[in-house]
Amino acid sequence: MYWEKEIETMDREQLTQLQSKRLQATVLQAAKTSYYKKLFDKLHIQPEKISTLKDLQNIPPTTKEDLRSGFPYGFLATPLEQVVRLHSSSGTTGVPTVIYHTAADIDSWSNLVARSLYGVGVRKNDIFQNMMSYGLFTGGLGMHYGAEKIGTLVIPIAAGNSKRQIWFLKNFQTTVTHIIPSYALLLSNLIKSEGLDSSQDLNLKIMLIGAEPHSEETRQRIEELYQSKAFNSYGLSEMNGPGVAFECAYQNGLHVWEDAYILEIVNPKTLEPCPAGELGEMILTTLSRQATPILRYRTKDLAYWIDEPCPCGRTHYRISRIQGRTDDMFIYHGVNIFPIQIDKVLMNNPEVGSNYLIILERKDLRDTMKVEIEIKPELFIGDLPKLERLRERIQAEIRSETLVTPEIILVEPGTLPTTEGKAVRVVDKRQL
Amino acid sequence: MYWEKEIETMDREQLTQLQSKRLQATVLQAAKTSYYKKLFDKLHIQPEKISTLKDLQNIPPTTKEDLRSGFPYGFLATPLEQVVRLHSSSGTTGVPTVIYHTAADIDSWSNLVARSLYGVGVRKNDIFQNMMSYGLFTGGLGMHYGAEKIGTLVIPIAAGNSKRQIWFLKNFQTTVTHIIPSYALLLSNLIKSEGLDSSQDLNLKIMLIGAEPHSEETRQRIEELYQSKAFNSYGLSEMNGPGVAFECAYQNGLHVWEDAYILEIVNPKTLEPCPAGELGEMILTTLSRQATPILRYRTKDLAYWIDEPCPCGRTHYRISRIQGRTDDMFIYHGVNIFPIQIDKVLMNNPEVGSNYLIILERKDLRDTMKVEIEIKPELFIGDLPKLERLRERIQAEIRSETLVTPEIILVEPGTLPTTEGKAVRVVDKRQL
Numbered sequence: 001m002y003w004e005k006e007i008e009t010m011d012r013e014q015l016t017q018l019q020s021k022r023l024q025a026t027v028l029q030a031a032k033t034s035y036y037k038k039l040f041d042k043l044h045i046q047p048e049k050i051s052t053l054k055d056l057q058n059i060p061p062t063t064k065e066d067l068r069s070g071f072p073y074g075f076l077a078t079p080l081e082q083v084v085r086l087h088s089s090s091g092t093t094g095v096p097t098v099i100y101h102t103a104a105d106i107d108s109w110s111n112l113v114a115r116s117l118y119g120v121g122v123r124k125n126d127i128f129q130n131m132m133s134y135g136l137f138t139g140g141l142g143m144h145y146g147a148e149k150i151g152t153l154v155i156p157i158a159a160g161n162s163k164r165q166i167w168f169l170k171n172f173q174t175t176v177t178h179i180i181p182s183y184a185l186l187l188s189n190l191i192k193s194e195g196l197d198s199s200q201d202l203n204l205k206i207m208l209i210g211a212e213p214h215s216e217e218t219r220q221r222i223e224e225l226y227q228s229k230a231f232n233s234y235g236l237s238e239m240n241g242p243g244v245a246f247e248c249a250y251q252n253g254l255h256v257w258e259d260a261y262i263l264e265i266v267n268p269k270t271l272e273p274c275p276a277g278e279l280g281e282m283i284l285t286t287l288s289r290q291a292t293p294i295l296r297y298r299t300k301d302l303a304y305w306i307d308e309p310c311p312c313g314r315t316h317y318r319i320s321r322i323q324g325r326t327d328d329m330f331i332y333h334g335v336n337i338f339p340i341q342i343d344k345v346l347m348n349n350p351e352v353g354s355n356y357l358i359i360l361e362r363k364d365l366r367d368t369m370k371v372e373i374e375i376k377p378e379l380f381i382g383d384l385p386k387l388e389r390l391r392e393r394i395q396a397e398i399r400s401e402t403l404v405t406p407e408i409i410l411v412e413p414g415t416l417p418t419t420e421g422k423a424v425r426v427v428d429k430r431q432l
Numbered sequence: 433m434y435w436e437k438e439i440e441t442m443d444r445e446q447l448t449q450l451q452s453k454r455l456q457a458t459v460l461q462a463a464k465t466s467y468y469k470k471l472f473d474k475l476h477i478q479p480e481k482i483s484t485l486k487d488l489q490n491i492p493p494t495t496k497e498d499l500r501s502g503f504p505y506g507f508l509a510t511p512l513e514q515v516v517r518l519h520s521s522s523g524t525t526g527v528p529t530v531i532y533h534t535a536a537d538i539d540s541w542s543n544l545v546a547r548s549l550y551g552v553g554v555r556k557n558d559i560f561q562n563m564m565s566y567g568l569f570t571g572g573l574g575m576h577y578g579a580e581k582i583g584t585l586v587i588p589i590a591a592g593n594s595k596r597q598i599w600f601l602k603n604f605q606t607t608v609t610h611i612i613p614s615y616a617l618l619l620s621n622l623i624k625s626e627g628l629d630s631s632q633d634l635n636l637k638i639m640l641i642g643a644e645p646h647s648e649e650t651r652q653r654i655e656e657l658y659q660s661k662a663f664n665s666y667g668l669s670e671m672n673g674p675g676v677a678f679e680c681a682y683q684n685g686l687h688v689w690e691d692a693y694i695l696e697i698v699n700p701k702t703l704e705p706c707p708a709g710e711l712g713e714m715i716l717t718t719l720s721r722q723a724t725p726i727l728r729y730r731t732k733d734l735a736y737w738i739d740e741p742c743p744c745g746r747t748h749y750r751i752s753r754i755q756g757r758t759d760d761m762f763i764y765h766g767v768n769i770f771p772i773q774i775d776k777v778l779m780n781n782p783e784v785g786s787n788y789l790i791i792l793e794r795k796d797l798r799d800t801m802k803v804e805i806e807i808k809p810e811l812f813i814g815d816l817p818k819l820e821r822l823r824e825r826i827q828a829e830i831r832s833e834t835l836v837t838p839e840i841i842l843v844e845p846g847t848l849p850t851t852e853g854k855a856v857r858v859v860d861k862r863q864l
């Protein structure tokens with residue numbers, strides 16, 4: 001059940017000691033980079049004196065813009081010759097963020113992924129179809145190396161080509177997959193249209209879903225569609241990629257691998273720590289990275305601490321699922337809204353299909369919000385009063401969740417735009 | 433200079449002994465697969481008695497269709513639980529060919545790739561931009577694992593997105609790349625159109641070119657464009673992928689890694705062995721594979737033996753570059769033609785640009801052949817008599833090389849269709 005029992009169930013005091021020891025090493029390592037050296041000099045920080053979370057909090061957070069400004073080698077702490085890999089966020093235009101890895105970095109990252117996979121039941125005799133993009137994006141290669149450490153049969157099929165995905169799922173009776181949740185919803189439609197029943201003809205037992213925030217209701221929808229367990233995976237390329245935090249078999253939040261990361265959750269405005277249960281921005285510090293140590297990275301991801309021991313016996317603290325990103329929050333009529341709030345309402349309605357789109361527009365100086373929702377094919381034949389009741393119910397539920405009242409448009413399955421990558425859930429035309 | 437001196441420079445007698453020992457183990461391993469067990473039973477072959485090339489030749493060759501017919505597990509020699517990876521030819525429709533690998537298989541494959549890369553000068557302090565597709569295709573992950581074994585910095589950028597490729601080439605001063613030769617030609621145009629000079633602004637020193645047959649003239653063209661060495665890499669997914677045969681620094685043919693493969697070159701019709709210098713089909717037998725041993729695989733690739741010791745000191749026999757595939761040969765007016773013959777003529781003309789297309793059609797029961805050729809932009813302004821002389825010269829050279837006289841059409845740069853994968857050089861509309 002445990003990949004590394006000693007570390008996973010280490011008592012808190014020992015774990016804190018381990019963190020402290022690794023933090024010291026990390027800060028000294030960071031002092032070798034030109035970025036942190038300059039920062040420490042400027043603020044008169046003595047790296048050898050930093051060993052506790054309290055000490056760490058004297059260092060100002062590192063942002064994505066800082067990483068960018070350090071391109072190419074401002075955050076590199078080892079000779080380039082020791083680097084065996086780089087990954088990079090493709091993201092938007094301009095300079096990408098680049099993270100370098102030594103062989104030891106790749107090994108410890110792979111180990112964190114193996115620990116996560118093993119914890120939810122992935123074993124040597126599983127067949128693992130990795131549907132994430134391979135390349136500079138960390139979701140593909142990151143999971144690949146972790147699964148390889150376990151000795152699972154990896155099908156490195158990468159993203160896209162849904163027909164081929166289905167062919168492999170069926171013909172190899174794939175037991176484990178790594179998949180973007182919105183794509184899992186779309187793929188189930190295609191599976192159906194190929195005349196297959198995802199709960200009968202396929203053999204999925206474990207689905208690792210990540211790379212985009214999603215609601216508990218989306219997870220339950222996926223589990224029902226595939227008759228498989230779905231586990232929430234969290235990571236970001238700046239912190240390696242997958243393997244930062246992962247659900248255990250109890251599916252009650254994500255254990256943060258605290259031997260490898262220090263997590264703070266803070267109020268994004270004041271940077272004050274949030275108590276358990278209070279939503280805040282995650283700030284992460286690497287504890288076992290040689291080439292690119294990063295101190296207090298502002299992830300822009302929002303979650304809260306869960307202050308209860310987990311029945312699985314792991315002592316690493318848990319966080320809630322990601323509730324959104326400070327980036328993808330939008331303001332409508334003065335109200336802050338995260339797309340995941342809408343996701344939650346929609347996926348809780350069995351009449352709703354696999355795709356929806358939130359559209360914000362400005363008409364005659366007034367903002368409008370419209371939610372286009374694909375509904376199940378069997379509902380689309382006739383019975384207009386029934387559809388009208390559904391429309392009104394969804395509208396009321398969204399109002400109750402978000403305090404705003406969008407226009408609701410029910411559309412036929414397959415009419416909204418799709419992608420084989422991360423879903424685009426919000427189109428905000430107000431800034432255009 | 434050598435990755436494994438002992439094996440690479442082993443004297444022929446010892447090498448033959450090593451092959452014989454490994455052949456015995458491979459045939460016994462193959463006897464564990466349902467396909468070969470049935471074949472051996474049917475033909476009364478006693479696997480324990482096969483230890484020489486002569487013995488081996490009593491076994492009928494295995495074809496791609498045989499591999500397909502054995503789907504999914506007919507060629508699997510180990511318990512599925514020991515398999516850690518599969519690769520698959522996407523190829524055409526229908527059942528793909530699937531090759532399984534144990535952890536030891538991946539390791540010995542990676543070692544062959546590392547040996548090939550090290551032999552042409554790739555070192556720990558190089559920066560290696562791997563432009564091949566990552567996933568089921570073996571070109572991406574195969575080279576990736578080999579380069580990682582050396583400890584090179586791997587940029588796993590994968591195929592496509594030329595602008596990003598150029599950005600990385602420039603900003604990381606990439607020293608080594610793995611690239612499809614036709615794409616290297618196209619990319620150099622794009623580099624120019626971004627205002628860069630590939631010989632000045634880039635830092636490429638070693639280009640590994642493979643995945644499609646190409647002429648010596650194409651190689652020289654690439655070397656000139658990038659002011660870099662370009663080495664010919666040969667492999668196919670059924671035999672792992674890259675790392676079957678590779679040029680050494682002398683660029684005088686490809687050393688076949690005979691400790692890992694037995695190569696026969698035969699007349700494709702009679703299956704009689706070809707003497708050195710005579711073009712024939714390559715038939716390959718794996719010598720160090722556990723999960724999917726394959727005996728006498730008909731590659732459909734055409735090459736000839738080179739019967740001369742190599743000044744590099746490696747004793748593994750050399751073959752010519754691939755001269756074509758039995759598959760891509762076409763017959764025009766009764767003459768057998770390989771696209772590489774046209775490639776050779778065109779790339780030898782400095783006026784010719786980076787792209788061309790051979791089009792075969794049937795008009796009024798008569799076959800026609802037309803070669804559309806992009807020429808360099810500076811030639812396209814005026815001077816019609818000069819263009820006409822160029823057209824006539826190319827036509828004469830193709831006639832002298834192939835004995836047929838195609839229509840030659842000179843077109844502007846950028847007008848012919850392009851792809852970021854393997855180039856399509858022949859469009860045969862006669863069968864449509």
Ligand SMILES: [Zn+2]
Pocket residue numbers: 248249250255310311312313314
């Ligand atoms: Zn737990």
Ligand SMILES: [Zn+2]
Pocket residue numbers: 680681682687742743744745746
């Ligand atoms: Zn040589």
